[in-house]
Amino acid sequence: MRITLAAVLATMISAQPGTAQTAPPAPPAAPAVIEDFRPSSLNQPGQQYxxxxxxxxxxxxxxxxxxxxxxxxxxxGGRGGTVLTKAPDGAWVGTSEGPLDEGFHYYHLTVDGGTFNDPGTLNFYGSTRWESGIEIPAHDADFYALKDVPHGRVEQILFASPSTGSQRRAFVYTPPGYDKNARERYPVLYLQHGWGEDETAWSNQGHANLIMDNLIAAGKTRPFIIVMTYGMTNDVRPGSPGGLASFDIKPFETVMVNELVPYVDGHFRTLADQRHRAMAGLSMGGFETKLIAPKHLDTFGYIGLLSGGTVSLDDVNATPGYRDKVRLTFVSFGSRELEGGRAMGPPGTPRQDPRANAEALSKAGIKSAFYVSPNTGHEFQTWRRSLLTMAPMLFRD
Amino acid sequence: MRITLAAVLATMISAQPGTAQTAPPAPPAAPAVIEDFRPSSLNQPGQQYxxxxxxxxxxxxxxxxxxxxxxxxxxxGGRGGTVLTKAPDGAWVGTSEGPLDEGFHYYHLTVDGGTFNDPGTLNFYGSTRWESGIEIPAHDADFYALKDVPHGRVEQILFASPSTGSQRRAFVYTPPGYDKNARERYPVLYLQHGWGEDETAWSNQGHANLIMDNLIAAGKTRPFIIVMTYGMTNDVRPGSPGGLASFDIKPFETVMVNELVPYVDGHFRTLADQRHRAMAGLSMGGFETKLIAPKHLDTFGYIGLLSGGTVSLDDVNATPGYRDKVRLTFVSFGSRELEGGRAMGPPGTPRQDPRANAEALSKAGIKSAFYVSPNTGHEFQTWRRSLLTMAPMLFRD
Incomplete structure (x- = not known):
């Protein structure tokens, strides 16, 4: 717990350029490109590219x-860039040098030195701007597909935040049946986005609602509420006033614990106690979780870090109450984020082995789970799969 | 009621290029441009232009x-285009030739012959694509401002549509207190977007939720639910397969009346009868309303056409039940849409005078209201003001 968020954020930012790698390195004889191209599922209506x-x-x-x-x-970071060439019809065309990892990737265009989005695609908020997105069909895409099953809702709420003097936005997933079962109360997962993203990311890029709908339809998870809000209270872009160097977890901690949690408990039919409340996040959201939840163990009973650090036995021993109160510590990474099993930590610190940490926790009688998403990096396919894996483990007792 | 939707759509499309006019025509001595420029409220976070x-x-x-x-x-249609010139720092800059109308305007960039969005702004779905948006501060902007009042929610629902073989999306506004007053039931307004827009428009561009929050906080309207869904079931873009010429209201009528209304009544605490159900829409959504609601007068008791046609006494007399069952016919336009008080109708038909039509209805004992938004055209400021005006008139008895 002795890391600073500024250092962590710097790490996240420097780590993010490794995303969307063209992988693996081209073998000596690259396979021929198969001409079965189809429009990406994230294209704007009617767009072919x-x-x-x-x-x-x-x-x-x-x-x-x-x-x-x-x-x-x-x-x-620009890896995986594709230089387009002008076709006889005046359009600029090009194919990536290699296959991309399965799942969602952000991208943008550079046109005559200017940064623009591809007019063919929907936009997604990442790296502090709305960017183009492309979806590489995954072999396991079924778990976040839109199917003919009962669907929960994603509700936009606006809640007063006296500490920041603003009306803040969150999205709340309520499971199918929430409107019908007027006497039932539900556990709540507070689920945070990564650096440069916002409260739209888990629904738009992550399909958190569809993952839950499908898990619930299959009887694989207990139905619960998910709350997704913006994890920043100041302008954290590099070079901006009040940027990374001055980032402080306190203001967001106040919003989360003193304002959002009471608002949600007051306006939704929640099970409003520690053993029915989880906090988790991806990347920076995981580090925020690690900074906030262990300080509020009477509020949060479950902790999830998705590509957002690990929890060691030293961490547990240094945190009063952790051993007795935390009902599950869930940690995950994409396989491409690990080098020799080790994940990048804050700058100046050695890489840690999150699996070894998780096993040490389990051995010490602390409930712990560790998951690695195969052949994905610091990107949303890792986090979709992490949610799929984590959800059934929450609120089991 | 004898118009065809294809003809109406063609009119709407040809009418739309008149939007975002630079108005009024420059006077002989144009006033100096005042150098108090500030970032548009619709810019992406941190963007100055x-x-x-x-x-x-x-x-x-x-x-x-x-x-x-x-x-x-x-x-x-390209009116109001601003050619940018290259500044010494390499950026392209320019100022509109004249002042724009108050409120929201779609726009896009042309960069070396290609169509792109301005990377500085948020995007809004219009003209069948996500476009840049700019907001000219209006003198009456307070009625759709985000204030410290109780806020309703905007809920994304996904409902099964057997008739189209799809899971369809709608957004549902529930008023503040909906979650608390577990025994109260609410009237419902079905509110449609215009051509080239989708179910996101009334919240994103229209601020329908904030208009309602503020009206309710001021005690000016009865709290009610608003349902906004996509008003197309096929690809209606010009030149596309199944385009305008083959557009048929029937499939959407089936979705609306047979699928969406029962879903909403089954999943929200509605007052599920004719006198607590309204249908309204802007532009094409108004024409859809005029094609659907009068055929289902045991379903809808209120009809609203916002820049989407008028209802004449002939229309009423030709429609069985209209005179007895419709509790209010609300019609509105922007002042710039009217020429000598007359609004454009379907091609080949004379312009009609919507005010005269409304007055003829009132004189015949048919409850009718007519509203003109001052100094706005076929754009969202007209429709924001129309909702502000219409909402307090709904569900009064």
Whole structure:
């Protein structure tokens, strides 16, 4: 718990460029690109590009007949960039050099030196702006598919936040049946987004609502409420006034614990006690969880860190009450985030082995779960799968 | 009622290019542009451009140092376009030729022949794509401001639609107190978007939820539920397969009357009868209302057409039950949509005078209301004000 959030955020930011890798490194004889390209599922209505094929290649087509240069950049750091070339019809076209990882990727265009979104795609809030998104069909996409099952709702709420002098927004997933079972009360998971994202991410990019609908329809998880709010109270973009260096967890901790939790307990039919309340988050949201939840163990009984750090036995021993009060510590990563099993920590600290940490907790009698998403990195496919894995473990007793 | 929807849609599409006019025509000595530009309220977090000033001018700044030509186009038809010029720092800048109407305007960029969104702004679904938006501060902006009052929710629901073989999305506004007053039941307004928009428009562009929150906080309207869904069941873009020429109201009528209304009555605490159910819509949504509601007068007791046609005494006399069953016919336009008091009708038909029509209804003992939004056109400021005006008139008895 002795990490600072500023250091953590710096790590997250420097870690994010590794996303959307074209992987694995091209073998000596690269397989031929199969010409079964189809429009990405995240395209705007009726748009034919970008396209994806069965191998995970992405193909772009941008109309800008007078442009000098057009590039598609996947991930924050520019790896996986695809330089487009001008076709005879005046459109700029290109195919990624290699297959992309399964799942969701942010990207943007560079057109004659300017940064724009692909007019073909829907936009998703990431890296502090609304960006283009592309979906590489995953072999396990069924678990977040929109199916003919009973659906919960995603409700936008606006709650007064006296501590920040603002009306703040959150999205609340209520499970199917919530409206019918007027006497039933439900546990609540507070689920945070990553750096540069906002309260829209878990629904839009993560399909958290569909994951829950499908799990509940299959009888695999207890129905519960999920609350997703914005995890920032100041402007944390690098170089901005009040940026990373001055980031302080306290203001958001106040919003979460003193304002949002009471609002949700006051306006939804919750089971309003510690053993029916979880906090989890991805990336920066995981670090926020680790900074907030262990200080409020009479509020939160479950802790989930998704690509957002690990919990060691030292952490537990340094935190009063952790051993007795935390009912589950869930930690997950994408396999591509681990090097020799070790995950990146705050700068200047050695990489830790999250699996070894989890096993040490279990061995010491502390309920702990560890999950690695195969062949994915610091991206939403890791976090969709992590939610799928974590949800059934919550609120079991 | 004898109009065809295809003809109506064609009218709407040809009418839409008149939006976002720079108005009024420049007087002989144009006033100096006042240099009090501030970021538009619809900018992405932290973005300084586009900006607006107190006179209603818009100023754009686009970074694309290698581009040959950059233009900002307001409205579908290109009127109000602003050609940007390259500043010494490599950014493209420009100010609209004149002040724009108060309220919300769609726009997009043309960069070297390609159509892109302004990376500075949020995007809004209009003209069948997600477009940039800019907000010219209105003198009456207070009625849709986010204030410290009790807030209702905007809930995303997914409902099964056997007739279209799909899971369809709607947004449902529930008023403040809906969660607390577990025994209270509420009237419902079904509120449709315009051509090229979708079920997100009334919340995102229209601020329907904030308009209701503020009206309810001031005691000016009865709290009621608003349901907003997508008013298309096929691909109606010009030139597309199954486009305008083949558009048929029947499939959406089935979704609305046979699927959505029963779903809402089954899953929300509604007053599930004719006198507590209204249908209204803007532009094409108004024409859809006029095509659907009068055929289902045991379902809908209130009818609202916002820039979406008028109801004449002939219409009433040709519609069995209208005179006895419709509790209010609300019609509105923006002042700039009327020429000599007359609104454009379907092609080949003379312009009608909606005020005269409304007065003829009232004279014949049919409850009718007519509203004109001052100095606005076929745009969302007209429809925000129309909802503000219409809501207190609904469900009064």
């Amino acid at each position: 970008p396209q994806v094929n069965s191998q995970g290649y992405a193909r772009f087509r941008i109309v800008a007949p007078e442009a000098k240069a057009v590039k598609a950049t996947l991930g924050l | 586009p900006q607006v000033n107190s006179q209603g001018y818009a100023r754009f700044r686009i970074v694309a140092p290698e581009a040959k030509a950059v233009k900002a186009t307001l409205g579908l």
